[in-house]
Amino acid sequence: MSESTSEADLEAAETADDLQSYVESPIIMATVRVVSPFVFTYGLYLMFHGADSSGGGFQGGVVVATVMLMLGIAFGIDPLREWVGEATLVLVVAGGVAAFVAIGVGTVVAGGGFLDYSAYGIHHASKYGIEVVELFIGVIVAGTITGLFFAIDAGKDGGDNE
Amino acid sequence: MNLELPLIAFILATALATAVLRDVLAAIIAFATYSLGIAVVWVVLQAPDVGLTEAAVGAGVTTVLFLLTIAKTVRPSGDRVLERLDVPALGVTVLIVAVLATTLGALPEIGAADTTVITSDVTQYYLEHAYKEAGVKNAVTAVLAAYRGFDTLGEAVVVYSAGVGLLVVLGKEVFA
Numbered sequence: 001m002s003e004s005t006s007e008a009d010l011e012a013a014e015t016a017d018d019l020q021s022y023v024e025s026p027i028i029m030a031t032v033r034v035v036s037p038f039v040f041t042y043g044l045y046l047m048f049h050g051a052d053s054s055g056g057g058f059q060g061g062v063v064v065a066t067v068m069l070m071l072g073i074a075f076g077i078d079p080l081r082e083w084v085g086e087a088t089l090v091l092v093v094a095g096g097v098a099a100f101v102a103i104g105v106g107t108v109v110a111g112g113g114f115l116d117y118s119a120y121g122i123h124h125a126s127k128y129g130i131e132v133v134e135l136f137i138g139v140i141v142a143g144t145i146t147g148l149f150f151a152i153d154a155g156k157d158g159g160d161n162e
Numbered sequence: 163m164n165l166e167l168p169l170i171a172f173i174l175a176t177a178l179a180t181a182v183l184r185d186v187l188a189a190i191i192a193f194a195t196y197s198l199g200i201a202v203v204w205v206v207l208q209a210p211d212v213g214l215t216e217a218a219v220g221a222g223v224t225t226v227l228f229l230l231t232i233a234k235t236v237r238p239s240g241d242r243v244l245e246r247l248d249v250p251a252l253g254v255t256v257l258i259v260a261v262l263a264t265t266l267g268a269l270p271e272i273g274a275a276d277t278t279v280i281t282s283d284v285t286q287y288y289l290e291h292a293y294k295e296a297g298v299k300n301a302v303t304a305v306l307a308a309y310r311g312f313d314t315l316g317e318a319v320v321v322y323s324a325g326v327g328l329l330v331v332l333g334k335e336v337f338a
Contacts, residue, residue: 046214051298054210056306058317062218069226086336090329097322100315115311127297130307133314140318144325145223147337151328152230154338 022076032074040067047138048131057134061141068146077153089147096139103133165206173199182244186235190228197221208273211302 047060072080104115107129112119117129176196183189197220204213270277279285288301288309296304306314329335 050300051303052300054214054300056211056303059211059214059218062215062223066218066222069223081338086338089337093322093325097319100318104311104315115315117308124297126295126308130296130298130303133307133311137314137318140321144321147325148227148328149230150337151332152227156233
């Protein structure tokens with residue numbers, strides 16, 4: 001009886017310890033250092049090249065967000081959050097939506113329909129318009145996923161632990 | 163080479179493992195491999211855009227978010243590896259699968275040229291005009307960002323709203 005109780009205590013202590021501690025692993029840190037620039041580039045490639053091959057803003061945004069997830073896992077989420085800054089993510093996401101709407105309204109102002117890129121009258125307006133819009137979609141998605149990551153992690157301290 | 167049968171066996175095995183494993187961490191890992199299998203299914207079905215999304219979101223991001231979430235949970239005590247069988251739930255699941263399986267016969271072959279999707283006027287219009295009118299080679303992107311740009315704005319706002327909704331629920335102004 002007493003043995004099982006102490007075991008349960010030990011387990012609870014382990015879980016509480018898991019909550020606080022971030023394990024610094026040189027292997028994970030080195031791997032993330034090497035891999036993350038390539039993943040980031042691949043995310044941008046998906047956003048820009050989505051017009052001519054598979055991919056697009058949504059997929060590219062998720063891949064860019066995984067860079068932030070990797071950095072958080074390797075170097076600790078709290079330092080990463082401080083590095084990013086408190087209000088930055090909210091500004092980035094809101095700015096992405098505002099830019100998307102602005103592009104759409106801009107075509108109406110220029111005399112076309114909503115998001116009718118050819119109204120801008122530049123060479124290959126539609127192609128460049130699509131690529132810019134994909135980029136802003138990527139910004140919105142990457143910002144939101146990183147925000148979800150930070151917000152869920154912030155729940156680990158405080159609140160009830162039962 | 164016949165890829166379909168081993169693929170389906172892999173997906174069924176990982177789905178079953180997700181359902182019956184008692185340890186939540188093990189179930190999450192099984193679920194990530196299941197998502198990877200589904201991503202390959204999308205590629206087999208010639209939908210690389212969807213496969214890319216499934217691999218990035220299903221196998222990647224949600225796994226990490228799940229892992230963060232279970233940090234607050236406690237491992238179940240005892241040595242049992244598998245969950246006890248829940249007979250009513252199993253019955254309901256088998257019934258749903260049986261109902262869905264009745265539609266299998268109506269599906270066309272993968273890549274069949276005479277399906278209504280291919281022969282439809284809408285599809286043909288986009289395939290013929292997308293490059294001329296939108297200037298991009300990927301017809302999916304042309305429909306997504308040019309022809310249905312307003313819908314895509316809505317989708318982007320849905321993602322934005324998910325973030326805002328989370329902040330409202332948490333009663334915070336920043337993601338921290």
